[in-house]
Amino acid sequence: MKRLVLLGGGHAHVRVLADLAERLLTGWEVHLVSPYRRQIYSGMLPGWIAGYYPIEACAIALDRLAGRAGIALLETSAIALDMRAQVVQCADGTALPFDAVSIDTGPMPALDGLPGAAEHALAVRPIERFIAAWPKLSDRIRQAHGRFDLLMLGGGAAGVELAFAIQHRASREGCRALHLTIVGSDALPLPGMPHATRLSIMALLAERGIVWRGGHRATGLDAHRLHLEEALALDFDACLVATGAAAPSWPAASGLATDERGFIRVNRELQCLSHPQVFAAGDVAAYADPRPKSGVYAVRAGPALSHNLRAFCEGRPLAPWRPQQRALYLISSGHRHAWATRGNWSWSGKWVWHWKDWIDRRFVQRYAAPQPNAPS
Structure with missing residues (x-):
């Protein structure tokens, strides 16, 4: 049996996990490598700080989502890829062979050049x-x-x-x-x-x-x-x-094609330019159509990544993904007030905050796995 390894529990991989829970990948076993058993949805973090949400309302349970799909969760981080042997090297010493790997580990804090x-x-x-x-x-x-x-x-x-x-x-x-x-x-x-x-x-x-x-x-x-x-x-x-995103060092050190900042260069099918068995999405990826580092594009990449991983594993043609040029950004001010911007357009008010609250809650609840013994 072949093996697909998902590195990281980012926004795009959440969609991949949900799709695999609905339809298993015949002939492949899937492993998820993530240092955390949950994903905190970044769009709701300010709301938690402000006191509008408990942290549980901002979290997607990766362990339960993976469990629904029969996917093994390794609670550790990837630190290297041995592309010749096709093995993921993990921080806990695990060596995990793969036939295909997808990377959605998110960014590192941009602290280089800022001593102390x-x-x-x-x-x-x-x-x-x-x-x-x-x-x-x-x-x-x-x-x-x-x-x-x-x-x-x-x-x-x-x-x-x-x-x-x-x-x-x-x-x-x-x-x-x-x-x-x-x-x-x-x-x-x-x-x-x-x-x-x-x-x-x-x-x-x-x-x-x-x-x-x-x-x-x-x-x-x-x-x-x-x-x-x-x-x-x-x-x-x-x-x-909160100075922006930096790339982890291990993709470039592993020989993957990266841009000048170390982000993994992918084609429109989200395959690494140097290794077609490697996929990447989210902030760790440098897209063929450059876009800002933003959770908006990570979420949007999820369906395309899910489709192309399945197509690759099943030997079918992959589909190109062209991210939208203009994204909707929702920015809260802490008092149940927010701004919405898209391109040169902008709106603000309490209604925008309630709109953002609805969008954020819906995203998290969409991927909420049923609690054990909860009614279906």
């Missing part, structure tokens, strides 16, 4: 590490007797949404010690968004008491101090990092 970040800051990714560390940091903020300076390094959607969520939670809990600052390299937050939206978000940050320090590039961190290029250093009590 690993020691003196908390990265938002991997999300499970952030979730584990957040309660302790939240307690520090809540119990502070004097001013507590929290820096958010990164002015993209992740950094801005989390900053709004943290401010909302602190305000709701009556915590007046928190002073929150976002540091970004662009003059305005949310690069790539419509200019009017960026100005609107800038105004709301000021209204909520969140300081925006734009046009500054961070050069490194010491204990309690962020150094900036051509600007005075900023002191902090805690620093969060």
